Amino acid sequence: MPLVAEGLGGLIDATLPDLGLGASWQDIYRMRPRVPLVCQACRGSLHAKVSPRGLRFFAHDAARRDCPLAGESIEHRLLKSAIAAAVRMAGWHAALEVTAPDRRWRADVLATSPDGARRVAWEAQLARQHDDDTMARTAGYAADGVEVVWVFERPATREVPAITVDVSDDGITVAEPLARLITSRCESGSKCVRYRDLPHPPQCVGHGRWGPATLVLDQFVALVCRDEIRWSVLPPPEAIRPGYFEPVEEIAWTSPVYVRRAEAIREVQRVTDASVADERHQRRRRHEAELRRRQQEADRHEANRAALRERQHRLTSIVVQQVTAGTGQAPWTLPSDFEHATGVSVIVNGGPVAVICPIASRIDGEIADRLLGVTVYVASERERRAIAGECHPGQRIVVISQDHQATPPRPADGIP
Structure with missing residues (x-):
């Protein structure tokens, strides 16, 4: 069931107070004679309706199974309407149910920046959809330079930019995947936990970990429009152990500031780890040199003892003979x-x-x-x-x- 229709000499948007044409809902709702309304997706005739919840939309005069908008639930229409409202609150233009000229894609909501430099398609996908279809449609948007955000009701593939929403009477909340960087430093005067084995650990350069975050839909949409949140690979902000970074495959929506901060922590730790590794190497070399010196000293000592025993053994029989001859006693x-x-x-x-x-x-x-x-x-x-x-x-x-x-x-x- 569409939220837009062709009529009154233009495109009527049921989610706008003036329908996008400077008109009112009463100009088309239950008017006699009826105002001709046409579905832009299938060209079938439409009439204006209002749901029990007060949502305005359009319904086909006759069932059209071939219409791509057929079978949309009330929840789907509510979500599209909420997304469009959030886009407009962010200062962008929102158009509903927009189809590409070559019909390779149709966006539930197409958001366009005020200067026209960015376009973001918002896809409300409450019904199950195969991951291959999702990725194929995403590729179609990318081919036309259109960003896309998929809005799911349940967790789905991480291969495309997507969010999972929780719809309740209190509003719409973005449940996942959102990530924020949590940073901390070791207490002043205490050893940095990463370098506890060193007698003189370096100053703590900071620690970081990724944690979950939550946003309401309006906040999330506004952040996407302002490019203050992006679909990003989360870089590991801290090595699992000094000198080693485990690759992170987790992808989530997060702030570019967080990504840069995590990368900065990792780079500082990399430099610090290199210095610490060199110090450990020097300590190990000094320790090995000391062990060699002690072994050489022990070897010399043993050689001297062996030489002493050999001299004493060689001289003993001679001296005993001389003493026996001189004293007459053995x-x-x-x-x-x-x-x-x-x-x-x-x-x-x-x-x-x-x-x-x-x-x-x-x-x-x-x-x-x-x-x-x-x-x-x-x-x-x-x-x-x-x-x-x-x-x-x-x-x-x-x-x-x-x-x-x-x-x-x-x-x-x-x-x-």
Whole structure:
């Protein structure tokens, strides 16, 4: 059932107070003789009617199954009327049931900006329609440079710009898909939640998430006309974790300001994440370098211990032979004698008479005092100088070379 008809020398719009022609509804409603009215969609004859709810419309004089407007419900007509009224409140021109010259599309409401630069087709689709049909009709509008907004009563495809409305006695509310950006910052002085693992986290650059929004139909239509709300892919305003952004496929109506703000948050976080990643990389390199240094130090320490054990083992049999020959008694040995700087103590009659290869760095004052009463045996001149530097003057030190030749005892007189 149409809301517009041809008559009175022009196009009559039942949703306008003056019918768009400077006339009144009484000029055509129940007039005798009847005013000739014609359906612009099927060219059938029409007459003016008023619904029980007070909605003015036109009805065919005879059933026309071939008319594309046949079978429209009262709810459909009410929704078209409400959309047209909202478009006009926004300062745009609204024309109902407009058909393209080549008839590739017919808009329930065609909204045109005051300067004619933009045209937006509003399609009230309360009955079920196949998604392929919806996308095909949307493509037809796009081919003629016409934007389109589909108005559904139940959730439908996200492949086209669409809204779902909730119609009640209180009005028409846009239920979905509307999105608003909710931003926040970490509390002053607290660590940014994205970088809690860092000892010195960077200043919080902000966090964002998308949340639902609601608008009444008049508000939504006005925002579309002012280009303050658009059908947009929602960019992720915040990385799932630093350095990684999960692609967002959600599409909704939102403000371009929100989109730019979300992109700005993401870009700042990207730069911050790059800096943080570099800091983490440097920390990891320093940590790995420290681990290598410690391992090298441990390896050197173990190598020195192995070399010490080898020298002590090599010299022990020689020293034992010399002590046996000199005392006439078979001594016993005490390896790793901590009282003698981890050297091998050679003991006769319960007391040490020699110490083999003590560790110079472990000789303190007390150990130096104890060493004065024994002969220290070492494997090289270099080892002798190191030990002599820690002992008291007069300390007897014998160097046993690789060929098992012993040098005469030399006191630690301070001369290396």
